[in-house]
Amino acid sequence: MDYLTLLQVLDSTLRMSTPLLLACLAGLFSERAGIFDIGLEGKMLVAAFLSGAVAFVSGSVWIGLLAGIGGSLAMSGIHGLASITFRGNQLISGVAINFLAAGLTVLAAQSWFAQGGRTPSLTGAARFNAIELPFATALKDVPVIGPLYYELISGHTILVYVALAVVPLSWWVLFRTRFGLRLRAVGENPAAVDTAGISVVRLRFTAVAICGVLTGIAGAYMATGLQAGFIKDMTAGRGYIALAALIFAKWRPWHALTACLLFGFLQALALRPDVIESTLHIKVQVQLLDALPYILTVIILAGFVGRAIPPRAGGEPYVKER
Amino acid sequence: MTLMTKFLGATAALAMTAGAALADPAIIFDLGGKFDKSFNEAAFNGAQRWADETGGTFAEVELQSDAQREQALRRFAEAGNNPIVMTGFSFATALADVAPDYPDTKFAIIDMVVDGPNVRSVVFNENEGSYLVGMLAAMASKTGTVGFIGGMDIPLIRKFGCGYAEGALAVNPDAKIIANMTGTTPTAWNDPVKGSELTQAQIAQGADVVYAAAGGTGVGVLQTAADAGILSIGVDSNQNYMHPGQVLTSMMKRVDNAVYDAFSAGVDMETGFFAMGVANGGVGYALDDNNASLITPEMKAAVDEAAAKIASGELVVHDYMSDETCSAVQF
Numbered sequence: 341m342d343y344l345t346l347l348q349v350l351d352s353t354l355r356m357s358t359p360l361l362l363a364c365l366a367g368l369f370s371e372r373a374g375i376f377d378i379g380l381e382g383k384m385l386v387a388a389f390l391s392g393a394v395a396f397v398s399g400s401v402w403i404g405l406l407a408g409i410g411g412s413l414a415m416s417g418i419h420g421l422a423s424i425t426f427r428g429n430q431l432i433s434g435v436a437i438n439f440l441a442a443g444l445t446v447l448a449a450q451s452w453f454a455q456g457g458r459t460p461s462l463t464g465a466a467r468f469n470a471i472e473l474p475f476a477t478a479l480k481d482v483p484v485i486g487p488l489y490y491e492l493i494s495g496h497t498i499l500v501y502v503a504l505a506v507v508p509l510s511w512w513v514l515f516r517t518r519f520g521l522r523l524r525a526v527g528e529n530p531a532a533v534d535t536a537g538i539s540v541v542r543l544r545f546t547a548v549a550i551c552g553v554l555t556g557i558a559g560a561y562m563a564t565g566l567q568a569g570f571i572k573d574m575t576a577g578r579g580y581i582a583l584a585a586l587i588f589a590k591w592r593p594w595h596a597l598t599a600c601l602l603f604g605f606l607q608a609l610a611l612r613p614d615v616i617e618s619t620l621h622i623k624v625q626v627q628l629l630d631a632l633p634y635i636l637t638v639i640i641l642a643g644f645v646g647r648a649i650p651p652r653a654g655g656e657p658y659v660k661e662r
Numbered sequence: 663m664t665l666m667t668k669f670l671g672a673t674a675a676l677a678m679t680a681g682a683a684l685a686d687p688a689i690i691f692d693l694g695g696k697f698d699k700s701f702n703e704a705a706f707n708g709a710q711r712w713a714d715e716t717g718g719t720f721a722e723v724e725l726q727s728d729a730q731r732e733q734a735l736r737r738f739a740e741a742g743n744n745p746i747v748m749t750g751f752s753f754a755t756a757l758a759d760v761a762p763d764y765p766d767t768k769f770a771i772i773d774m775v776v777d778g779p780n781v782r783s784v785v786f787n788e789n790e791g792s793y794l795v796g797m798l799a800a801m802a803s804k805t806g807t808v809g810f811i812g813g814m815d816i817p818l819i820r821k822f823g824c825g826y827a828e829g830a831l832a833v834n835p836d837a838k839i840i841a842n843m844t845g846t847t848p849t850a851w852n853d854p855v856k857g858s859e860l861t862q863a864q865i866a867q868g869a870d871v872v873y874a875a876a877g878g879t880g881v882g883v884l885q886t887a888a889d890a891g892i893l894s895i896g897v898d899s900n901q902n903y904m905h906p907g908q909v910l911t912s913m914m915k916r917v918d919n920a921v922y923d924a925f926s927a928g929v930d931m932e933t934g935f936f937a938m939g940v941a942n943g944g945v946g947y948a949l950d951d952n953n954a955s956l957i958t959p960e961m962k963a964a965v966d967e968a969a970a971k972i973a974s975g976e977l978v979v980h981d982y983m984s985d986e987t988c989s990a991v992q993f
Contacts, residue, residue: 348866352859355859571878574878627846
């Protein structure tokens with residue numbers, strides 16, 4: 341594999357990892373606060389649809405992004421209402437959101453645009469275009485670093501850089517602020533938080549809302565950054581891979597970045613069977629590479645590589661003692 | 663009271679004879695819906711063409727869920743509609759159950775084979791249509807490398823890919839063909855993001871014409887090809903309009919013709935197995951205002967000549983599904 345091919349694969353890795361990373365961090369906030377969320381997939385889908393549809397109608401991708409985040413927040417609200425306020429089963433609520441999103445997006449797209457459940461193609465300012473970082477063209481011819489900067493680091497949409505910036509931000513918020521300490525505590529021992537006079541319900545709703553914003557950006561990135569419009573079921577299981585990455589990362593922000601980049605790298609590698617064959621000199625089945633994220637997660641869960649311990653109060657609705 | 667009963671009975675009898683004598687054809691659209699810009703819409707266009715030309719009427723229903731397949735079939739059969747056409751292979755099980763119960767009603771299923779004395783099974787020779795667009799791809803390519811992106815890895819899609827590769831090699835024996843499948847699960851039909859990435863990977867390997875036989879995933883392929891300034895090839899219906907001047911052509915399955923033929927034949931529709939190929943206008947390549955500038959007269963002449971040879975039987979395009987092998991390309 342030559343240097344340029346490696347850069348192309350890594351470039352693809354970055355694009356494939358971004359929605360995973362955003363969804364993974366979204367799940368991180370929610371689950372750290374004790375709300376399991378398997379509805380990441382559905383929220384991304386709603387956000388993808390609304391961002392695509394509104395960006396087309398308004399002609400501005402930023403309004404589309406806001407609409408996508410709004411839709412995702414509404415789904416988060418439903419999840420919060422069901423699992424926090426009414427103390428319902430969080431898994432069932434998550435599944436319901438996934439089904440609701442899959443049906444609702446196609447129905448709405450069909451009745452608005454009548455194009456078989458997709459939104460019209462976006463052009464110009466209605467989609468996120470790649471931005472060239474300063475000096476990218478000037479440095480292009482510098483050996484080694486030039487192509488690295490030009491091919492890999494520069495030339496992505498702004499949301500990719502946003503996603504990367506959210507990683508240290510999440511770490512700082514969760515581990516260096518009072519809010520983060522409380523948020524983690526509410527996922528471990530909500531009774532203790534309640535005793536300290538802090539509202540468990542409000543903290544959990546805040547966490548679920550942060551989750552909604554991040555999945556909203558993830559969905560909008562798929563529909564308006566990677567693609568030029570929404571297509572039914574376009575998230576294609578990325579919400580579930582993000583959950584696997586979350587377990588793989590053991591609910592930690594920096595580990596989440598590593599896990600998502602690894603999973604993205606495996607996906608990017610699966611696109612280039614020729615590269616694998618020329619590097620390893622054996623034919624690796626693409627299907628194996630596609631399955632590897634799940635296999636790795638099972639290995640982690642089985643406890644072969646350290647233990648993955650979820651937040652202790654996760655999945656349990658908090659009932660105040662009477 | 664008795665008078666009333668008699669009246670009711672008479673009305674009912676009249677209604678029944680009217681229904682039986684009516685024998686309007688009926689069509690059932692699959693879950694994608696009548697206006698899906700693809701398969702179902704093509705079927706609808708065929709039905710509408712028949713209605714416009716003959717002044718006849720037809721019954722129709724758009725399914726909302728899988729559970730309605732058998733119900734819809736039985737309702738039309740009970741109402742006396744004949745023939746009843748259904749679009750899509752998903753009807754196979756329901757039709758196999760229902761068809762024997764209505765021996766006097768003719769059924770037509772598209773894209774699937776169901777055995778029965780009153781069933782017409784229409785399938786398409788996608789390998790022949792793919793061969794033609796493969797020729798165009800190799801002629802339009804400047805790098806000598808053309809790409810194929812399939813949806814879910816099933817024999818039917820390999821049939822597309824194999825025909826395409828054969829066509830490309832027929833024009834340029836040194837052509838390099840890169841074939842990728844999007845995935846092995848049904849999500850592969852609706853994963854435009856992965857379609858885009860596959861396209862970029864193929865571009866990195868030198869491809870400058872990419873053929874997408876991948877449902878919704880193909881939208882991502884066509885988009886990325888247009889963004890990157892290379893040519894793409896659409897599938898099933900005419901997708902040239904999606905990026906005018908940047909979609910080389912589309913491999914068309916004339917589902918409309920299949921429906922039109924079935925409706926035209928009416929109650930006398932022949933049953934059995936029907937293959938729609940190049941010879942009977944079942945498959946072909948799309949040429950319209952959007953891609954007129956891309957297809958030179960030489961290209962058109964070469965493809966039309968090949969089409970004539972396929973139609974006459976002089977040229978046989980390998981069907982992957984017949985023996986599950988393909989010498990032209992490795993998947």
